Amino acid sequence: MTFSQLYLSFNGRIGRKMFWLKGALPLTALNIFVWLVTSFIYDFIYAHGWSALVFGAVMVLLVCSLLLTWVGLALVVKRLHDREKSGWWILILLIPVVGPIWALVEIGFLKGNDGPNRFGEGPGLVSLETAKTASRTAKSMGRVVLFLATVVVLAFAGFFVYRFLQRGMPTGSGIDIGLGEVPGANDVLIKAYLDANTEKLQQPAGSDDTPVTFAVYLGETATDIATRLQDADLVSDAELFRRYVQYHGIDAKIEAGEFTLRQTMTIPEIAEALQKGRIAEQVVTIQEGLRLEQVAATVAEQTTTSEAEFLALATAGWRTAGLSYDFLAEVPPDASLEGFLFPETYRLPENAKAMDLLTRMLDEFDARVTPEMRAAAAGRGLSLYDLVTLASIVEREAVLDEERPSIAGVYHNRLRDGWLLGACPTVQYAIGTPENWWPQFTLEMTEVESPYNTYLNLGLPPGPICSPGLASIEASAYPADTDYYYFLADCIKNDGSHLFAVTEQEHLDHYAMCGGGVP
Secondary structure, three states: OOHHHHHHHOOOOOOHHHHHHHHHHHHHHHHHHHHHHHHHHHHHHHHHOOOHHHHHHHHHHHHHHHHHHHHHHHHHHHHHHHHHOOHHHHHHHHHHHHHHHHHHHHHHOOOOOOOOOOOOOOOOOOOHHHHHHHHHHHHHHHHHHHHHHHHHHHHHHHHHHHHHHHHHOOOOOOOOOOOOOOOOHHHHHHHHHHHHOHHHHOOOOOOOOOOEEEEEOOOOOHHHHHHHHHHOOOOOOHHHHHHHHHHOOOOOOOOOEEEEEOOOOOHHHHHHHHHHOOOOEEEEEOOOOOOHHHHHHHHHHHOOOOHHHHHHHHHOHHHHOOOOOHHHHHOOOOOOOOOOOOOOEEEEEOOOOHHHHHHHHHHHHHHHOOHHHHHHHHHOOOOHHHHHHHHHHHHHHOOOHHHHHHHHHHHHHHHHOOOOOOOHHHHHHHHOEOOEOOOOOOHHHHHOOOOOOOOOOOOOOOOOOOOOOHHHHHHHHOOOOOOOOEEEEOOOOOOOOEEEEOOHHHHHHHHHHOOOOOO
16 A cells, blocks of 8 residues: 555545554554564674675665655644544654664664574674674674664654644644655645545535635635635635645745635636636626516626616617527517526626627526427427526426426416416516516406416417526426416415415315415
């Protein structure tokens, strides 16, 4: 097992049991084994009367294992500390000392200066007295080399551990051992860590696309920034973010300032944004269910485009603007872009014009309303314009997402069987005014003379009545297969849900149960 594999195996999942089974015990055993081999080599050299320089050369190679073991344990300790915030894990770094202490005792105290060892008195390569004299000298010098090598290794290991502690310790925090600055090994380990988390790097922390202002303060470290990003729900893993910016050298490029971020951004996207600072921009959020006049008012509130300018462009001006969207061919000659201004959050340059926003909205509509949805609607006898019109009614009727397909199913059944839709929002749209675009529905409204009154006119209204969201468009393209022909707001639950009915009598019973309110 390589140390990078060991490190990755503990990423975010390590516990005490796993640490001892897969971390400390195997590393300790490896360490003791190396020093046991060192002791055997020592005896072998002693028996053959070889030069202490040979022993020293071998020792230089073997003692490196102690440093590597220490580095491996330091990585594990870092993961344990991040998980449990317990400083006692630093004691684990004493484990590699077991090996050299054992070797020193084995070589220096359990054996005398003379006498047999594992390999006997020594071979007859030279005279016995000569071999004994040479081996005693080699053994004495070997002890010196072993002692000095051990001291050097322990000193280097202590230095690296100190650097780990200093590099990873945020202000006011406990022990935090980073990857340190071991030449080469640092990049290899981080690269392995990032490769193992490739999928997580591309997953945003949430689905809320609302812009969030995030400030980076003078003197903050990458660790500080990563922690606050996680606290703000902008990244799901502070450690992964820190390693990403460290590996790509972005941590040194982040400057103090304000940045506009969103939960829907991935770690690479956030890292990129933090290098650019806040670029002057306009951000506008269009909610589902707004009619064209309300969209224009929202645009005016959140951007530098006036309500009149946007309304004129979306009503008739778009026809002479040279727009090249195939779906616009289905819009009637005298119709506006009502229903096609896709509800979403749009980020625009500071000097963006009304046409810039309009094209962004149409781009979004074209991308989100897929060919499959359009084909599904066509299979039910609906053009794209019909689909958007029906979806706009579903958008105004539905409160709960899970009911959208059922509500769409009711309207599909009525359209199929030649019934009046009897959709309240269509009448509200017909009589809405700037003072109240969506007045409270009453039974008297069903008598209003308007082509949008689906209580008096068969089929769909002349066009969409609002900007439907994707969920309503999907529900209208793929409605629930249901026998329902009626629905009424559930007066018992009063949570936005509806009481669905197959027959008129069942529907009237619901109506009576709710006190004779609006059916």
